[in-house]
Amino acid sequence: MKVWRCTVCGWLHEGESPPDHCPRCGAPAEKFELVEPSEYAGLMEEDGVAAAAEVKEMAAEDKKRIEAALFSISYGLYIVGSVKDGRPNAQVCNTVFQITSAPARIALGINKSNLTNEYIKSSGVLSVCTLGRDGHDMVRKFGFKSGREINKFENVKYSPGKMGVPVLDDCISYLECRVVPDLTVDAGTHTLFVAEVLEGAARSKDEPMTYAYYRETRSRPAGQKPKG
Numbered sequence: 001m002k003v004w005r006c007t008v009c010g011w012l013h014e015g016e017s018p019p020d021h022c023p024r025c026g027a028p029a030e031k032f033e034l035v036e037p038s039e040y041a042g043l044m045e046e047d048g049v050a051a052a053a054e055v056k057e058m059a060a061e062d063k064k065r066i067e068a069a070l071f072s073i074s075y076g077l078y079i080v081g082s083v084k085d086g087r088p089n090a091q092v093c094n095t096v097f098q099i100t101s102a103p104a105r106i107a108l109g110i111n112k113s114n115l116t117n118e119y120i121k122s123s124g125v126l127s128v129c130t131l132g133r134d135g136h137d138m139v140r141k142f143g144f145k146s147g148r149e150i151n152k153f154e155n156v157k158y159s160p161g162k163m164g165v166p167v168l169d170d171c172i173s174y175l176e177c178r179v180v181p182d183l184t185v186d187a188g189t190h191t192l193f194v195a196e197v198l199e200g201a202a203r204s205k206d207e208p209m210t211y212a213y214y215r216e217t218r219s220r221p222a223g224q225k226p227k228g
């Protein structure tokens with residue numbers, strides 16, 4: 001059996017061919033790459049990359065059942081940004097949550113191969129912009145290509161915030177944060193950053209985009225409202 005990896009979010013899929021769409025981020029089949037058997041063995045040896053081993057060992061129906069349970073975990077959708085040598089970069093991220101109130105700290109999971117991860121590690125600062133329910137274009141812009149390939153901020157209105165991190169004009173709220181290195185951990189494919197919130201504001205009372213809402217409405221043409 002072959003193992004395919006989503007190049008957008010790192011999801012691993014076992015099968016003869018890649019899935020039509022990534023069940024996690026919605027990326028199309030062409031965004032999947034075949035994981036070479038040698039690399040696959042390497043992945044299994046790495047600390048914390050339990051997913052690869054689980055894909056191999058778990059029966060297909062067990063995997064499906066567990067995936068269904070994982071999909072019932074609710075998330076929002078955010079644009080997480082950072083800066084390096086004066087250049088901003090940002091990516092879509094669903095794995096953001098507040099972890100403590102005093103001090104206000106958030107945790108977020110960022111794939112180690114993403115340019116945003118490199119920028120956050122280098123500068124130690126990051127922004128989190130909360131998307132509204134009309135944020136599909138932002139997901140398309142920031143969620144499927146790396147800042148290594150394109151300048152994602154072309155034609156996007158933003159300001160550098162008080163801490164120099166990119167804050168989108170088009171968001172319903174934003175946070176500016178400093179990473180707490182002692183609490184940040186290597187979580188295998190991802191870094192789990194813990195960051196202290198030092199600045200931020202809510203800009204509108206519009207409803208935030210949830211991951212579930214995005215999945216339900218992601219294929220609609222821009223501007224078209226979902227049914228119901």
Ligand SMILES: Cc1cc2nc3c(=O)[nH]c(=O)nc-3n(C[C@H](O)[C@H](O)[C@H](O)COP(=O)(O)O)c2cc1C
Nearest residue numbers: 008092093094095110111114115116143145146147
């Ligand atoms: C709906 C959606 C949710 C995503 N959630 C995450 C996430 O939680 N963590 C992550 O590292 N990448 C996530 N991604 C993938 C990144 O946004 C994507 O790989 C991006 O192109 C990385 O860009 P960069 O290399 O410029 O940093 C998500 C993508 C989509 C479309």
